[in-house]
Amino acid sequence: MLRKQATNQPAMQQKTRRRGPHFETVSNEEDKRERGGGLGPLASSFLGVVLTLSAIAVGLSVLRYRRNNRDTLDDVGRRSWNTCQSQLCLAHFRRLRDSLNRSTSPCDDFYRFACGAWQPRVSAAQTALRDLLDVAQLDFIRYLETPATSAMTSYDQEGMAAILPNGRATALPNGHPGHQRNRAERAYHFCLQRGGDVAADVVMLREFLANRSLSWPDRATSAPTAHEPLDVLLDLELNWNLGLWFTVRISPPLAQATPRSKVARRLLRISRGIVSSGWKKALDATVSRREYKARVRRFYDALRTNNFVAISDKDVEDLRRDESAIANALSDSANGGQIEMAFPLKQIQKLATPHLTTAQWLTLLNWHLRKHSGIRLTDADSVLATNVRLLQAVDNLLGFFSADTLLYQFAWCLVQLLGWMVDPALPGRPVAKTQSPAENRRADCFWAAQRAFGLAILSGYVLVNYPASVHSAVDNILMTVTQTAIDLFVKSPWIDRESRAAAVDKLRRVNITLWPPDAYLNESVVDGVLKQFPEPGGAGVTMLRYWLDVLKVRRSLIGMKSRQRGTEEDAFLFYSEDTQSQQQALFRYHYFPNMLAVSLHGLRSPLFVEGGGRAVNMGALGAQYAAALSRAFDPRGVLVDGRGSTSALWWGKASYQEYERRAVCHAAGADRVDSFFEGLAAVEIAYAAFNATRSISEGNIRRGLLKRRPQTFLGLSEDQAFFVSFCQASCAREPTDRQRMSCTLPLKNFPVFAAAFTCPVASAMNPSKRCRFFEGTRPEHVAVTAASLRPLVPTTRHK
Known part of the structure; x- marks a missing residue:
């Protein structure tokens, strides 16, 4: 019922x-x-109301969290001054957000505030720039290993990366269509194959060493026909692109022949080689003698002959001692401060290598260059030593060690560089980080392919990852910074007219090298060049044999003249950067040719992100570029005019005393940093350029062309984001004093920083006395004015 x-x-x-x-x-x-005294109707109703209100509160909290999270990252286009929408851009801001230590006051310790929680994307990286280079290499390797019919994955490109809760990167497909691998890319995959005739490659490696009077582990007997150490170093660099102690790059003729000279002059640029800071760090990582001995014995067992003599502990210790001494000397010369010098080749003994005569250099250079399409040097050609201390270190080492010791060390270096090609079971090249065997193999094959093919193997990657939109954005930043520096010279009241005119002329003449010529990124042009190289994977061809054959072809093509232009531009096709260099200079100004080289690797997070906004990109990329540009007028730059002449000081006498005072100003801790000048000038120039672009936007807002956006993003104003981005390049796990001060010293001397973070007077980041270069008449608190932005003139690109 x-x-x-x-x-x-x-x-x-x-x-x-x-x-x-x-x-x-x-x-x-x-x-x-x-x-019995239960809840009753009234109490029950009250309980229901409480539960309902609690549910509403929880719901509002969830909505508020989701909204705040969206404001922080996912909806930046409508809700903040930031306009980025891509996955690459969002990933950059997640990393920037996670690097901040908000428990620290920015006015007390800004480095800790900006970098206190920084973590690398690649676990082995210790600094932000090392992390950038490691990500660049991983990104390229992923590009190479993407099947021709599959989408590419990457650490650091649009639509390809996601940041996990632990801050590490994971790859996501970006929908990029597959590409047909060229011959250089196929060579990389051939290298990954671990098979081959080990015995045949061991014989080939021994022959390669013997042809240069080298032998390892057996010691070669001295003979009258033995090669000189300098002869071996030049042969390895010029003919095999294995510059152990230094690299040599020979430019096309710089100008047409003059009536006094029948031959147009060339420029020899000498830079650090493979055995440098990175090699030293790898050697230092082998902390125990037992570990070093185990490494030596692995190579010894693989390469010894039938008539071998057992290697003793004393032999191993001597080997370690000599290798350490050489690596330390070459590393110290690179880290002791850059002293760039340019001089005629006939003065090399007087200025750089007292134990090596001009005749020795010239004879050996021309002997090896005879295979390079007829290139021949004279003592009137110029040498550009990017660091003359390197040449001095080379000269000292060649004079200190016996020829036999040096040749044995050369052989040991080559065995470590090439042994993994001979036998996959051997350790890879010395690198200062721990990787799995598979990762080591990938890194070694990438190194080998890049050494052999240069830009030819990078061309497809460059086209995919640096489209026209990136070209335009980067060019706009660089040109704006250059023009702003010119404007600051024009407006600074303390600079006299003569100095102002000379500085403006020099800045306008700066030759920026960044983008490869379009012809070298053309698929048909690259394929045409690669047809001259052997196809990888031929019957019975081992990895070492193939690589040496490729380097022979490379050597024959360097110096080859372009039929269309009659120049030697094709040589650039085989000159590429080594991302494993531990001291990679992403922005390098060369004083004498007045050239500023910008690395493509610098065009990625944390220095540049497409759509990241003017504060981020100008504070990072713009400031790094401005620091390099400022060397054109630093205490050494004023000794070389825009045409490379060193005949006289180009800064006028009327204001030179004031220039000296500003250039060596020691206010606010500047005396603790050797190269403080460039950081001080960089923040002034970069902020003025940022302010100029903001002035344009404000004008468009007033005219109704743009909508005004909220003032903060990630809890930072645009000015604050600029200064945080300024310091991102200095972030490190265990920062040195120099890394800390490269961030804090320029900013504490820049009054706009203190205003942006409302720092109390006399706080650590708001001192009472400051150094300034462009603004004001005394080193004191001076407000920054917005620089005018003239019509941008395209900068010169290298040929």
Whole structure:
């Protein structure tokens, strides 16, 4: 009966009916509780209201969290001054957000505020720039290993990266269509194959060493025909692109022949080689003698001959001692401060290598260059030593060690560089980080392919990752910074007219090298060049044999003249950067040719992100570029004019005393940094350029062309984001004093920083006395004015 009546009950009674056969029992129990002092109707209603309000509060909290999270990252285009929408851009801001230590006051320790929680994307990286280079290499390797019919994955490109809760990167497909691998890319995959005739490659490696009077582990017997150490170093660099101690790059003729000279002059640029800071760090990582001995014995067992003599512990210790001494000397020369010098080759003994005569250099250079399409040097050609201390270190080492010791060390270096090609079971090249065997193999094959093919193997990657939109954005930043520096010279009241004119002329003449010529990124042009190289994977061809054959072809093509232009531009096709260099200079100004080289690797997070906004890109990329540009007028730059002449100081006498005072200003801790000048000038120039672009936007807002956006993003104003981005390049796990000060010293001397973070007077980041270069007449608190932005003139690109 109950069930039949329940069918016709209203909704509330139907709900009560759901209690089932215990209906009456439950009602009786409720009555008993009410009579016994239970909750009662009023209390029940109150409890329901409380629960409802709690549910609403929880819901509002969830909505607020989701909204705040969206404001922080996912909806930046409508809700902040930031306009980025791509996955690459969002990933950059996640990393920037996660690097901040908000428990620290920016006015007390800005480095800790900006970098206190920084973590690398690649676990082995210790600094932000090392992390950038490692990500660049991983990104390129992923590009190479993407199947021709599959989408590419990457650490650091649009639509390809996601940041996990732990801050590490994971790859996501970006939908990029597959590409047809060229011959250079196929060579990389051939390298990954671990098979081959180990015995045949061991014989080939021994022959390669013997042809240069080298031998390892056996010591070569001295003979009258043995090669000189300098001869071996030049042969390895010029013919095999294995510059152990230094690299040599020979430019096309710089100008047409003059009436006094029948030959147009060339420029020899000498830079650090493979055995430098990175090699030293890898050697230092082998902390114990036992570990070093185990490494030596692995190579010894693989390469020894049948008539071997057992290697003793003393032999191993001597090998380690000599290798450490050489690596330390070459590393110290690179880290002791850059002293760039340019001089005629006939003065090399006087200025750089007292133990090596000009005749020795010239004879050996021309002997090896005879295979390079007829290139021949004279003592009137110029040498550009990017660091003359390197040449001095080379000269000292060649004079200190015996020829036999040096040749044995050369052989040991080559065995470590090439042994993995001979036998996959051998350790890879010395690198200062720990990787799995598979990762080591990928890195080694990437190194080998890049050494052999240069830009030819990078061309497809460059086209995909640096489209026209990136070209335009980067060019706009660089040109704006250059023009702003010119404007600051024009406006600075303390600079006299003569100095102003000379500085403006020099800045306008700066030759920026960045983008490869379009012809070298043309698929048909690259394929045409690669046809001259052997196809990888031929029957019976081992990895070492193939690589040496490729380097022979490379050597024959360097110096080759372009039929269309009659120049040697094709040589650039084989000159590429080594991302494993531990001291990679992403922005390098060369004083004498007035050239500023910008690395493509610098065009990625944390220095540049497409769509990241003017504050981020100008504070990072713009400031890094401005620092390099400022060397054009630093205390060494004023000795070389825009045409490379060193005949006289180009800064005028009328304001030179004031220039000296500003250039060596020691306010606010500047005396603790050797190269403080460039950081001080960089923040002034970059902020003025940022302010100029902001002035344009403000004008468009007033005219109704743009909508005004909220003032903060990630809790930072645009000015604050600029200064945080300024320091991102200096972030490190265990920062040195120099890394800390490269961030804090320029900013504490820049009053706009203190205003941006409302720092109290006399706080650590708001000192009472400051150094300035462009603004004001004294080193004191001076407000920054917005620089005018003239029509941008395209900068010169290299040929």
